[in-house]
Amino acid sequence: MAKGITSREQDFSQWYNDLIIKGGLADYSAVRGCMVIKPYGYALWENMRDVLDKMFKDTGHVNAxxxxxxxxxLFEAEEKNAEGFAKECAVVTHYRLKTDPNNKSKLIVDPEAKLEEELVVRPTSEAIIWNTYKGWIQSYRDLPILINQWANVVRWEMRTRLFLRTAEFLWQEGHTAHATKQEALEETTKMLNVYAEFAEKYMALPVVKGVKSENERFAGAEDTYCIEALMQDGKALQAGTSHFLGQNFAKAFDVKFSDKNNQLDYVWATSWGVSTRLIGALAMAHSDDEGLVLPPAIAPIQVVIVPIFKGEEQLTAISAKVSEIVLQLKAYGIKVKYDDTDNARPGWKFAEYELKGVPVRLAIGARDLENNVVEVARRDTKTKESVSLDGIAEYIQNLLVVIQESIFNKAALYRADHTTEANTWEEFKTILDTKGGFVSAHWDGTSETEESIKTETKATIRCIPFDAKEESGTCIFSGKPSNKRVLFARAY
Amino acid sequence: MAKGITSREQDFSQWYNDLIIKGGLADYSAVRGCMVIKPYGYALWENMRDVLDKMFKDTGHVNAxxxxxxxxxLFEAEEKNAEGFAKECAVVTHYRLKTDPNNKSKLIVDPEAKLEEELVVRPTSEAIIWNTYKGWIQSYRDLPILINQWANVVRWEMRTRLFLRTAEFLWQEGHTAHATKQEALEETTKMLNVYAEFAEKYMALPVVKGVKSENERFAGAEDTYCIEALMQDGKALQAGTSHFLGQNFAKAFDVKFSDKNNQLDYVWATSWGVSTRLIGALAMAHSDDEGLVLPPAIAPIQVVIVPIFKGEEQLTAISAKVSEIVLQLKAYGIKVKYDDTDNARPGWKFAEYELKGVPVRLAIGARDLENNVVEVARRDTKTKESVSLDGIAEYIQNLLVVIQESIFNKAALYRADHTTEANTWEEFKTILDTKGGFVSAHWDGTSETEESIKTETKATIRCIPFDAKEESGTCIFSGKPSNKRVLFARAY
Structure with a gap:
C-alpha cells in the first residue's frame, strides 16, 4: 500500500476515491455534489480537450x-427532453440577495427580486441552442451548422462520485443542423467514431461502439449511439454518446428551412458529448494499487527526472547533465519535469510520481553520471533498466509509444477476458456475480424484459454493438426469439 | 455605409451593435442580458485566451x-465582497421542476425541492476558492498557490451591452495565495503587467496602468490595479484588473499558515481577471464605418484570398495557383482562408471580409495570373497594391507586422490627442463635453469630491497612473491642495 492508497481488492470504490484525491486530480467542495478539479486533474482535462478540439475542427466543426x-x-418545449431533465435541474428564481433585517451580517433572498420566469441552469443545451438556430436558419444555404461548445452543465444527481457523476461537470456538446436525415445520421456516426478513436488512441481505452436500447436513450433523441468501456471491477462505463435527434427539436422550436426546390421542411439534428467523466474512466481503467497509470498521449507529465545525490556538489554535477537531457527530450516534444527539490528523499519522490501515474521516471546518481547511464523506470509495468545517455531522447520517445500500446493492450486483454456469452438465465446471473464484465446475450427487444433484467440483476443493456452478427437465438430472460446478441453489464 | 453598418458619426452606440451583430461576433439570446457568442467571435476569444493562457503559464501559474x-x-463570509455583489447575483433556490397539475405540458418549480441553503451563481470566485484553500494551506511549504480559472460568471446587471456588460460572461480569474505581503504585491503588479503587455502587443490597444481610487476598488480588495483603454467616442474602458486582497479573504475564511519560524499568520492574496469584455474593447477601439478592424496577432483569419473569375476554367487555373500560395502562407504560420464559393460576387465578398475585419485581402484574377502578381488590400488603411507572387508569403508576413504596429500607433495617437490636462473646473467640463477622452487633473483625494464630480459630469477617476509625476496643484473641484494628477473620463 503506497502513499495510503487502499488496494483494489480491499475496496475498489475507496481505491478509486484515493486515486482521485491523493493523486491530486480533484477535491471535494463545499457545494453538495460538486468537486474542485485540481491543477493536475485540470492539466489532464486540458490535454484531452485539446486533442478532441483539434479532432472536431479537423472534421469541420467550430466552437461557439x-x-x-x-x-x-424553452426548457419545456421539447417534451421528452424536458421530462428527462426536469427531475434534476438547478433553478434560478431570484436575482438579488439583501441584508437580513434580523442579522446584519447575513444575507437573504430578496423577495422583491423574483424572476418573472424561472431560469434552469443548463443540464444540456439543445433547448437554448435550437431556439437560437431558429433565427439563423432560413434556407438550405444556411446548412449544415456544425457547432461545438465547451461548457459547464448541472444535473442535480442524488448520488455523486468524483468525476463519474457530479452535480456540475465540464463537457463539450456538439449541436449540428442538417438539411437531410441521411446527413444527420452520417454526422452522428462520424462523431461517435471520433470519440472511439480518441478513447482508444489517446486514452488507451478500448471501447465498444453501438446503439442504445430505448430505455437508455437520451431524452429527446431518436437514437443514441455510444462508446462503452470496461473498468477493472468488471463494471461498464458509458464514455461518450452521439445522438440522432431527428426533427424533434426543429419541431419543438419551429425551425424550418426552404430546400433547393423552395419546399419547407424541418431541420434534422444531432448532438454529441463527452465530459470530465472520462477522467474517472481513465483512472479506473488503468491504475493499480500504487496509484494512477496515465497513458503517455495525455499525461500532463510524461517523464520525471529524479536526482540521487549526497550534497550540493553532486547535485550540481547531476543537474548540469540533466539540463542537457531535458533539452534533448523537449526537442522531441516530450513533457518532462526535473524534480530537484531537496525537501524530500528520492524514495518519497518515486512513490509520489507513481501515485500520479507519470509514465516514465528517470533516476540519475553520481555513479550513473560516471557511466553515462540513467535508470529508466516504467510506471505501467514497474520494470527498470539502465540505459545509455547516448540517444536517450529517441529511446524515451520510442518507449512512450510502447507504453501507450502496452496500456491499451492490457485493457483490451482484460476486456476480452471479461466479455462472455451467456445462453441461459442461470449462466447470465452467474457470470454477473462472479467475473462481471460484458455479458453478450440474446434479448427479445422489449423494454419490459430489459427492465425486469435490470430489477433482478442490476445489469442494463450497455449497447447493441454495431458489429453484432445476425444469429438466431432466444432471449435469456423471456425465451422469446432474438436475432442478435446485445451487451449487458452492470454499469457506472 | 457598407453592409448596413450605421456610421460612428450618426450613432456610435448603434455602430457598435452593428459591428458585433453584423460582423458575426455575437447575437442576442432568449435570456435577459445574456448573449450568444457566435463562431467568429468565439474564435477571436480562443485566440485571446490561448495567448493569455500561455502568458499565465510562463509566469508560473496553473489552471484549475x-x-x-x-x-x-460562504458568499456572505467576506462582508465587503458580499455587499458588492449581493445586489446583482442569480440565486438557485430549487433543484427540481415538476409537471404543472393544471397544464400537463408545462413545468413548475417543485416546492418540495427547495434547497436548505440557497446557492449563488458565482459573480466571482474568491469565496468558494478561499474556502477551498483553507484545506490546502497549512505551512509556508504549501505557498505560493498560483492558480487561474477559465470560467463563466453571472452578474445580474440591469443595463447590458453585447460583450461590454452582459449578465453572463466568460473570463479568467487568477487567485493566488502568498506567505508575505510583499510577494502578493509583486504578484498583483506582475499580472497587471501581463495584461498591459497582452493589450498592447496583441490587441494593439494602448493602456494606462494605474491604481483605482477607493470608490472604484473591487469589493473586498485593499487595492485594485487596472489597465484603462480609450474608445473612439472618447470614453474610457477598464480592460483588466489585478487586486491586492491583503489578508481579507484569509481572515474571512480563517486561512492561516505556519511560517519558517512556526509562527501562525493569515495568508496574503491576490486576484486578477480579464473577460470577454475585451472583445467589445477591441471592436470599439479600432473599427471603422465599414466594419471591424482586427489586429493580425489575434484575428481568426489573417488573410483572405478571393478569386476573380469568369467560368469554371478560369477558376480552376486560379485555384491551382492559390493552392500554392496557401501552402506558402501556412508554412509561415499565417491563418489563411480561400473563399472560392460561387454564390457571391467578389464585390460582395470584399465587403463581407471588410465587415469582419480580416487584416489582409488578396484578390487574384486571370490577368494577375499571367503577370504573376496579386492585389493586396489592407483592411486598416484601405490601401491596395499589386505585388509579385515571388516571395509573397514573406511579404505578407512582414505586412502583418506592419499592420499590427500601425493599428496600435493609430490608437496611441488618438489617445495622445484625447488626453488633456485641465486646470480649472470650467476647463474640465468643457473638455469632457467637447473632445472627451482622458482628462488629467488634480484631485483632493477624497471620495466626496470624486462623487460630486461624477454626479455633475458623469466622469469618474479611471485611475491614478503609476507614472504620474509629483506635482503641486489644487483640486479642480474643491480647490484643495493635491500633489499629483489623476485620470478622469466618462467610461463604459
Missing amino acids: YFPLFVPKS | YFPLFVPKS
Missing part, C-alpha cells in the same frame, strides 16, 4: 458559446 | 476549476 441559463418556457 | 455555485453562507 450559448447562455448558461434556459428560460423555463 | 472550482464550482459554479457558492453556498450563501
Whole structure:
C-alpha cells in the first residue's frame, strides 16, 4: 500500500476515491455534489480537450458559446427532453440577495427580486441552442451548422462520485443542423467514431461502439449511439454518446428551412458529448494499487527526472547533465519535469510520481553520471533498466509509444477476458456475480424484459454493438426469439 | 455605409451593435442580458485566451476549476465582497421542476425541492476558492498557490451591452495565495503587467496602468490595479484588473499558515481577471464605418484570398495557383482562408471580409495570373497594391507586422490627442463635453469630491497612473491642495 492508497481488492470504490484525491486530480467542495478539479486533474482535462478540439475542427466543426441559463418556457418545449431533465435541474428564481433585517451580517433572498420566469441552469443545451438556430436558419444555404461548445452543465444527481457523476461537470456538446436525415445520421456516426478513436488512441481505452436500447436513450433523441468501456471491477462505463435527434427539436422550436426546390421542411439534428467523466474512466481503467497509470498521449507529465545525490556538489554535477537531457527530450516534444527539490528523499519522490501515474521516471546518481547511464523506470509495468545517455531522447520517445500500446493492450486483454456469452438465465446471473464484465446475450427487444433484467440483476443493456452478427437465438430472460446478441453489464 | 453598418458619426452606440451583430461576433439570446457568442467571435476569444493562457503559464501559474455555485453562507463570509455583489447575483433556490397539475405540458418549480441553503451563481470566485484553500494551506511549504480559472460568471446587471456588460460572461480569474505581503504585491503588479503587455502587443490597444481610487476598488480588495483603454467616442474602458486582497479573504475564511519560524499568520492574496469584455474593447477601439478592424496577432483569419473569375476554367487555373500560395502562407504560420464559393460576387465578398475585419485581402484574377502578381488590400488603411507572387508569403508576413504596429500607433495617437490636462473646473467640463477622452487633473483625494464630480459630469477617476509625476496643484473641484494628477473620463 503506497502513499495510503487502499488496494483494489480491499475496496475498489475507496481505491478509486484515493486515486482521485491523493493523486491530486480533484477535491471535494463545499457545494453538495460538486468537486474542485485540481491543477493536475485540470492539466489532464486540458490535454484531452485539446486533442478532441483539434479532432472536431479537423472534421469541420467550430466552437461557439450559448447562455448558461434556459428560460423555463424553452426548457419545456421539447417534451421528452424536458421530462428527462426536469427531475434534476438547478433553478434560478431570484436575482438579488439583501441584508437580513434580523442579522446584519447575513444575507437573504430578496423577495422583491423574483424572476418573472424561472431560469434552469443548463443540464444540456439543445433547448437554448435550437431556439437560437431558429433565427439563423432560413434556407438550405444556411446548412449544415456544425457547432461545438465547451461548457459547464448541472444535473442535480442524488448520488455523486468524483468525476463519474457530479452535480456540475465540464463537457463539450456538439449541436449540428442538417438539411437531410441521411446527413444527420452520417454526422452522428462520424462523431461517435471520433470519440472511439480518441478513447482508444489517446486514452488507451478500448471501447465498444453501438446503439442504445430505448430505455437508455437520451431524452429527446431518436437514437443514441455510444462508446462503452470496461473498468477493472468488471463494471461498464458509458464514455461518450452521439445522438440522432431527428426533427424533434426543429419541431419543438419551429425551425424550418426552404430546400433547393423552395419546399419547407424541418431541420434534422444531432448532438454529441463527452465530459470530465472520462477522467474517472481513465483512472479506473488503468491504475493499480500504487496509484494512477496515465497513458503517455495525455499525461500532463510524461517523464520525471529524479536526482540521487549526497550534497550540493553532486547535485550540481547531476543537474548540469540533466539540463542537457531535458533539452534533448523537449526537442522531441516530450513533457518532462526535473524534480530537484531537496525537501524530500528520492524514495518519497518515486512513490509520489507513481501515485500520479507519470509514465516514465528517470533516476540519475553520481555513479550513473560516471557511466553515462540513467535508470529508466516504467510506471505501467514497474520494470527498470539502465540505459545509455547516448540517444536517450529517441529511446524515451520510442518507449512512450510502447507504453501507450502496452496500456491499451492490457485493457483490451482484460476486456476480452471479461466479455462472455451467456445462453441461459442461470449462466447470465452467474457470470454477473462472479467475473462481471460484458455479458453478450440474446434479448427479445422489449423494454419490459430489459427492465425486469435490470430489477433482478442490476445489469442494463450497455449497447447493441454495431458489429453484432445476425444469429438466431432466444432471449435469456423471456425465451422469446432474438436475432442478435446485445451487451449487458452492470454499469457506472 | 457598407453592409448596413450605421456610421460612428450618426450613432456610435448603434455602430457598435452593428459591428458585433453584423460582423458575426455575437447575437442576442432568449435570456435577459445574456448573449450568444457566435463562431467568429468565439474564435477571436480562443485566440485571446490561448495567448493569455500561455502568458499565465510562463509566469508560473496553473489552471484549475472550482464550482459554479457558492453556498450563501460562504458568499456572505467576506462582508465587503458580499455587499458588492449581493445586489446583482442569480440565486438557485430549487433543484427540481415538476409537471404543472393544471397544464400537463408545462413545468413548475417543485416546492418540495427547495434547497436548505440557497446557492449563488458565482459573480466571482474568491469565496468558494478561499474556502477551498483553507484545506490546502497549512505551512509556508504549501505557498505560493498560483492558480487561474477559465470560467463563466453571472452578474445580474440591469443595463447590458453585447460583450461590454452582459449578465453572463466568460473570463479568467487568477487567485493566488502568498506567505508575505510583499510577494502578493509583486504578484498583483506582475499580472497587471501581463495584461498591459497582452493589450498592447496583441490587441494593439494602448493602456494606462494605474491604481483605482477607493470608490472604484473591487469589493473586498485593499487595492485594485487596472489597465484603462480609450474608445473612439472618447470614453474610457477598464480592460483588466489585478487586486491586492491583503489578508481579507484569509481572515474571512480563517486561512492561516505556519511560517519558517512556526509562527501562525493569515495568508496574503491576490486576484486578477480579464473577460470577454475585451472583445467589445477591441471592436470599439479600432473599427471603422465599414466594419471591424482586427489586429493580425489575434484575428481568426489573417488573410483572405478571393478569386476573380469568369467560368469554371478560369477558376480552376486560379485555384491551382492559390493552392500554392496557401501552402506558402501556412508554412509561415499565417491563418489563411480561400473563399472560392460561387454564390457571391467578389464585390460582395470584399465587403463581407471588410465587415469582419480580416487584416489582409488578396484578390487574384486571370490577368494577375499571367503577370504573376496579386492585389493586396489592407483592411486598416484601405490601401491596395499589386505585388509579385515571388516571395509573397514573406511579404505578407512582414505586412502583418506592419499592420499590427500601425493599428496600435493609430490608437496611441488618438489617445495622445484625447488626453488633456485641465486646470480649472470650467476647463474640465468643457473638455469632457467637447473632445472627451482622458482628462488629467488634480484631485483632493477624497471620495466626496470624486462623487460630486461624477454626479455633475458623469466622469469618474479611471485611475491614478503609476507614472504620474509629483506635482503641486489644487483640486479642480474643491480647490484643495493635491500633489499629483489623476485620470478622469466618462467610461463604459
